[in-house]
Amino acid sequence: MQLQDLVINDINPLNITDKISDLQMLFNQLTYSHIPIQKDGVYMGCISETDAHCFDGAKIIGDCNYTIEGFFVRPTTNWLDVLEAFAQNDSNIMPVLDKNNLYLGYYELNDIMHLFNETPFFSEPGGILIVEKGIHDYSFSEISQIVESNDAKLMGAFISKMDSDLVRITLKIGNASLNEIIQTFRRYSYNIVSGHEDDSYIESLRERSQYLDKYLNM
Numbered sequence: 001m002q003l004q005d006l007v008i009n010d011i012n013p014l015n016i017t018d019k020i021s022d023l024q025m026l027f028n029q030l031t032y033s034h035i036p037i038q039k040d041g042v043y044m045g046c047i048s049e050t051d052a053h054c055f056d057g058a059k060i061i062g063d064c065n066y067t068i069e070g071f072f073v074r075p076t077t078n079w080l081d082v083l084e085a086f087a088q089n090d091s092n093i094m095p096v097l098d099k100n101n102l103y104l105g106y107y108e109l110n111d112i113m114h115l116f117n118e119t120p121f122f123s124e125p126g127g128i129l130i131v132e133k134g135i136h137d138y139s140f141s142e143i144s145q146i147v148e149s150n151d152a153k154l155m156g157a158f159i160s161k162m163d164s165d166l167v168r169i170t171l172k173i174g175n176a177s178l179n180e181i182i183q184t185f186r187r188y189s190y191n192i193v194s195g196h197e198d199d200s201y202i203e204s205l206r207e208r209s210q211y212l213d214k215y216l217n218m
């Protein structure tokens with residue numbers, strides 16, 4: 001499925017000339033954290049539910065335009081960047097604008113999370129290995145070389161924790177026993193935080209993600 005296929009356009013942005021009470025009513029009918037706002041047909045940004053309920057309903061949205069947050073993504077934005085935009089703006093709705101800044105619709109967070117669940121990192125069998133090393137000493141090229149030198153396939157990797165001294169990296173590894181890989185990582189001075197030969201760790205991640213999907217759909 002193309003990410004653009006997930007664009008929803010069943011809600012038109014409210015106008016800055018609409019009343020705050022209209023915005024409040026829309027929030028009461030929906031489960032979205034933000035609602036898109038436009039001026040003369042041009043997208044301006046979103047107002048959060050928290051801000052909307054702070055104002056007198058008799059006012060118009062334009063009286064409170066300083067609360068409008070101008071976040072959006074493009075149809076060409078990849079899904080990881082879209083997911084990052086959701087997190088950065090603490091939103092469960094993400095407006096989509098074309099190259100001419102025309103409002104096309106929006107993404108829902110739970111749809112993007114569903115794409116994440118469908119990636120091989122979650123859906124394919126394999127082991128999970130969490131390693132740790134000095135923040136200036138690790139490299140992904142070295143990590144890939146360690147995994148592949150043991151005739152294994154690296155199916156995914158991401159930095160799951162970072163502080164001033166250490167970086168923690170979570171790996172999904174397919175087609176191999178983790179024992180020899182773990183020993184190789186130790187020879188390269190990586191600390192082994194956790195190794196799971198079965199899919200118990202990834203199953204836990206999947207269950208948490210599915211729980212989040214259910215929560216978002218409540």
